[in-house]
Amino acid sequence: MTGKTLYDKIWDAHLAHEAEDGTCLLYIDRHLVHEVTSPQAFEGLRMAGRDVHAPDKTIAVPDHNVPTTEGRDDPKNMTEDSAIQVAALDKNAKDFGIHYYPVSDVRQGIVHIVGPEQGWTLPGMTVVCGDSHTATHGAFGALAHGIGTSEVEHVLATQTLIQKKSKNMKVEITGKLAPGVTAKDITLTVIGRTGTAGGTGYVIEYMGEAIRSLSMEGRMTVCNMAIEGGARAGIIAPDETTFEYCKGRPHAPKGAQWEAAMAWWKTLYSDDDAHWDEVITIRGEDIAPVVTWGTSPEDVLPITADVPAPENFTGGKVDAAKRSLDYMGLTAGTPLSQIEIDTVFIGSCTNGRIEDLRAAAEILKGKKIKDGLRAMIVPGSGLVRAQAEEEGLADIFKEAGFEWRLAGCSMCLAMNPDQLSPGERCAATSNRNFEGRQGRGGRTHLMSPAMAAAAAITGRLTDVRELM
Numbered sequence: 001m002t003g004k005t006l007y008d009k010i011w012d013a014h015l016a017h018e019a020e021d022g023t024c025l026l027y028i029d030r031h032l033v034h035e036v037t038s039p040q041a042f043e044g045l046r047m048a049g050r051d052v053h054a055p056d057k058t059i060a061v062p063d064h065n066v067p068t069t070e071g072r073d074d075p076k077n078m079t080e081d082s083a084i085q086v087a088a089l090d091k092n093a094k095d096f097g098i099h100y101y102p103v104s105d106v107r108q109g110i111v112h113i114v115g116p117e118q119g120w121t122l123p124g125m126t127v128v129c130g131d132s133h134t135a136t137h138g139a140f141g142a143l144a145h146g147i148g149t150s151e152v153e154h155v156l157a158t159q160t161l162i163q164k165k166s167k168n169m170k171v172e173i174t175g176k177l178a179p180g181v182t183a184k185d186i187t188l189t190v191i192g193r194t195g196t197a198g199g200t201g202y203v204i205e206y207m208g209e210a211i212r213s214l215s216m217e218g219r220m221t222v223c224n225m226a227i228e229g230g231a232r233a234g235i236i237a238p239d240e241t242t243f244e245y246c247k248g249r250p251h252a253p254k255g256a257q258w259e260a261a262m263a264w265w266k267t268l269y270s271d272d273d274a275h276w277d278e279v280i281t282i283r284g285e286d287i288a289p290v291v292t293w294g295t296s297p298e299d300v301l302p303i304t305a306d307v308p309a310p311e312n313f314t315g316g317k318v319d320a321a322k323r324s325l326d327y328m329g330l331t332a333g334t335p336l337s338q339i340e341i342d343t344v345f346i347g348s349c350t351n352g353r354i355e356d357l358r359a360a361a362e363i364l365k366g367k368k369i370k371d372g373l374r375a376m377i378v379p380g381s382g383l384v385r386a387q388a389e390e391e392g393l394a395d396i397f398k399e400a401g402f403e404w405r406l407a408g409c410s411m412c413l414a415m416n417p418d419q420l421s422p423g424e425r426c427a428a429t430s431n432r433n434f435e436g437r438q439g440r441g442g443r444t445h446l447m448s449p450a451m452a453a454a455a456a457i458t459g460r461l462t463d464v465r466e467l468m
């Protein structure tokens with residue numbers, strides 16, 4: 001018998017039923033909920049006269065629609081649609097008795113940052129959320145799936161999810177990262193290699209020395225973007241770094257329960273003789289600080305490269321590249337490091353954690369952002385914000401000329417007041433550069449927090465290594 005992958009192990013431990021056609025019912029340990037994909041699901045429960053099956057395993061927080069400026073609990077500061085969604089979550093959380101972090105709570109923030117921070121996300125769990133970036137939680141060695149609204153209703157009602165087993169892909173990042181290269185560069189480089197469809201049908205396990213050396217924050221950044229590579233989930237085996245992060249979190253097990261949990265968590269790794277359907281290996285030393293130039297996360301190149309020419313691609317990608325360059329207002333052959341920007345956004349569930357803010361502060365310390373630039377730092381949670389203030393990072397940002405905001409999804413997507421205007425160009429630490437993602441006509445270049453900080457200083461896409 002061959003061994004099992006980490007994905008196989010968690011899958012087997014949660015399998016409640018398997019039908020003849022391979023359709024399975026998985027038990028769900030944690031259900032995270034935000035205001036965008038839950039209103040209809042709760043409405044469905046109401047209409048059917050059902051309760052939430054496991055309210056103690058269901059955690060809700062508003063994040064996508066909330067403004068990130070003071071006075072945001074006043075519905076007048078939101079669009080009507082946003083105010084309706086946030087009010088619905090307030091009411092649903094109360095009516096159904098689930099855990100809730102309203103905007104007035106210091107623990108409020110982006111759902112994928114709040115879950116781990118509060119110890120809701122733990123190794124070996126199945127975690128779902130009506131949000132594609134649920135993949136983030138895989139960093140803990142949890143099986144974390146983004147689901148749709150009808151599935152949200154199904155999980156609320158039954159605490160199970162209907163799934164088919166995915167295939168296993170191993171992405172190994174060997175060796176060490178060079179200075180200036182971060183988790184964001186790893187995850188973008190992987191997508192550059194596999195393409196946005198390369199992970200389709202797979203759960204990706206990230207491994208190798210370079211992954212092992214990452215903090216939990218970095219591992220979350222890597223797994224967060226598994227979905228942008230098309231994968232059903234991303235996962236990293238838990239180790240001492242994971243256990244250390246989890247220990248003492250408000251909802252992590254304590255005492256004898258901690259010991260019992262550790263006994264299971266220590267079995268959570270892929271066996272040496274496990275079967276992999278696909279293996280990708282990248283040398284950590286070969287990864288450079290990267291930026292995206294187009295309108296797909298796979299449109300990624302080292303900052304030292306030039307804007308590519310459509311003719312350099314093949315098949316459908318030729319037209320896609322033409323369209324991307326047109327939308328992005330770029331000309332083939334321009335050095336990426338000469339592209340001027342109008343805005344810098346540091347935040348999101350990809351890069352809105354304390355380590356991300358520390359990395360940005362390291363570059364910004366004692367410096368000023370380029371005149372006329374709009375720049376904002378949006379911590380991923382109220383607790384990240386408080387920690388950054390305590391560490392003096394907020395002062396560095398404010399002195400440099402950044403706006404220091406309240407927690408939320410903010411300029412990662414145009415569902416709240418933080419948006420780009422048509423034609424505005426942004427250095428962003430988020431995960432999607434689709435057309436209109438940050439506002440109609442807005443142009444997004446994805447990169448790491450250190451790279452975004454460097455761009456803020458020079459006013460153009462910049463190789464962070466020049467400022468180190």
Ligand SMILES: CC(C)[C@H](C(=O)O)[C@@H](O)C(=O)O
Nearest residue numbers: 036037064130131132133413
């Ligand atoms: C609004 C939500 C459903 C969406 C997602 O699923 O990812 C959002 O978080 C995003 O990043 O585009």
Ligand code: SF4
Nearest residue numbers: 133348349409412413
């Ligand atoms: S920060 Fe961006 S990617 Fe993350 S959940 Fe919010 S909108 Fe989605």
